[in-house]
Amino acid sequence: MRASELFTPTLRETPAEAEIASHRLLLRAGFIRKAAAGIYTFLPLGWRVIHKIEGIVREEMDRAGGQELLLPIIQPAEVWQESGRWELYGEEMFRLKDRHGRPFCLGPTHEEIITALVRAEVNSYKQLPLLLYQIQNKYRDERRPRFGLLRGREFIMKDLYSFDRDEAGLQESYNKMYVAYSNVFRRCGLKFRAVEADTGAIGGNFSHEFMVLADAGEALVLFCRCCDYAANVEIAPASPRPAPAGDDQPLELGKVHTPGRRTVEEVCSYLGVDPRRLIKTILYEADGQLVAALVRGDRELNEVKLQKVVEAARLNLADPDRVEEALGVPVGFVGPVGLGSVPLYADLEIPYLVNGVAGANEKDYHYVNVNPGRDFVPLKVADLRQVVAEEPCPQCGAPLEEARGIEVGQIFKLGTKYSLALGALYKDDRGEERPIVMGCYGIGISRTMAAAVEQHHDEHGIIWPVSIAPYQVVIIPAAVRDTAQREEAEKIYAQLRAEGVEVVLDDRDERAGVKFVEADLIGYPLRLTVGKKTVAQGTVDWKWRWSTEERAVPREGLARRVKEAINAALQEPGGFYRGFPGI
RNA sequence: CGGGAUGUAGCUCAGCUUGGUAGAGCACCUGCUUUGGGAGCAGGGGGUCGCAGGUUCAAAUCCUGUCAUCCCGACCA
The missing domain is CATH 3.90.960.10 (YbaK/aminoacyl-tRNA synthetase-associated domain)
Structure with missing residues (x-):
């Protein structure tokens, strides 16, 4: 892609509405624009990132045995009335009526509609287990949308539903998803923790949340330094400790x-x-x-x-x-x-x-x-109180640490709550009718994009992990009016494209400084600069976005070196952030 | 939904107290110069001052209502 043709309206100044880093930078760098409170347009760069994240999610869901389908956004009220959530969901549900006055809603989640589907199509144990997923817009009329993409009213979500014959099958599906989710977030280059979590209004009895660790996170998580214990503070159990030594004898009230x-x-x-x-x-x-x-x-x-x-x-x-x-x-x-x-x-x-x-x-x-x-x-x-850092780990007794997290995924065991409510039954091998045992597993795609920015940015802009960057490389000819520089940059551009590298050529007639500043803001992982000096000596200047170091590398064999470096970065997404503070 | 604040050019904001017919910087267009970290000079275009009423000779400015947006809280598969 040529920067001269790329639709990325960048903002020099920060829009007044943006408070946190991801919101600010995604607006400034031209990834998103607001359409209404909590509702955003994804511009070309932003949409490419969404596609990257979706791609990783699809691969991991498919690898775990999932099958993708697409469910409707507009859902009839009936299925929600059957589950009882038409009333329960309250104000947070976007509701509408068709021309005949029939009630519908914009799907805030899809348990009902998919359970209704499976109820109609699955009758025998031979058809189970089944893992079905979709990637879709979802709608929740939040009382207070905020933080840009982190808490919107329209957002992109992957959710997978598992349908099993029994608890053991559910456990197996749940384990598969736990592994798949860990793969997804690792491949997205994120520092995250899976924590034990409350199941909330969706119901069910067992759940993990996947938290991207970042100061802007709304959730507080506790984790152990010594063992693998980690939990949302909402459910972390307290160990009772005696009151301070005082008067031993009860005195008169x-x-x-x-x-x-x-x-x-x-x-x-x-x-x-x-x-x-x-x-x-x-x-x-x-x-x-x-x-x-x-x-x-x-x-x-x-x-x-x-x-x-x-x-x-x-x-x-x-x-x-x-x-x-x-x-x-x-x-x-x-x-x-x-x-x-x-x-x-x-x-x-x-x-x-x-x-x-x-x-x-x-x-x-x-x-x-x-x-x-x-x-x-x-x-x-x-146990009614909140646990705080330094209290003993419930598993091993070592002092707990705390961190803020952005919830990017959650996996639930639903059990038979929805299958019983909606009558999703199957016949087992003895001909007996039994409820399907369900699980549900969500990933906030658009939220993951924002979480990545929260975790990976500096004062100049975004620092995309290679795996989810809108483009992997930007080539900057310092002065496009210099024919030698321009031709050299064009050649590199053609060679990189031939290697299958996702590359932007900044062919605009702008000062080099402008291009550098914008490249930093947008956050291309690798920057190759062609200047008067590099052309003369047969090199290009090579700089990773997360590093302050820039070095001249030989022009000879450049395209292959870039391709190899990108591949290496994709193999070990977190490896490039070793220098970042983390846990 | 409770509390607070803000709506003036694409963006950031001034002007409002004390009413007199709209400004700056950035962005945009033209020309010249400049060209490895958001350039300089000159010229130019762009706003029913959120919307609707009211007060007044006159309203961006005062009053009432309304809508929108943001912040804090409550809430949140």
């Missing part, structure tokens, strides 16, 4: 005046107690009913854990005004002692407390010498 002290910090400094002795009482609405969660003052509550323990379909922090209305106490003074009918859910650490401090359920008062078991009895004691 007492009420103290704490005017205006609402927060843990305020109460603790006012009363001169360690936050570890405080009982933090947080009120939630679980399916409309008020519940109280108790954690130590120095801990953070984990809502995902609470939701599971409470067994609520919907759980959200209770509105402070509603709490005051229901309990007659401002939230800062609510405590477990004498809280009436509100069910108490206590973290594992709470029963270890001796002579703790808690709200007195009376404005401007707290209780001291609160003793769990004596002064209140929780409905349930369970």
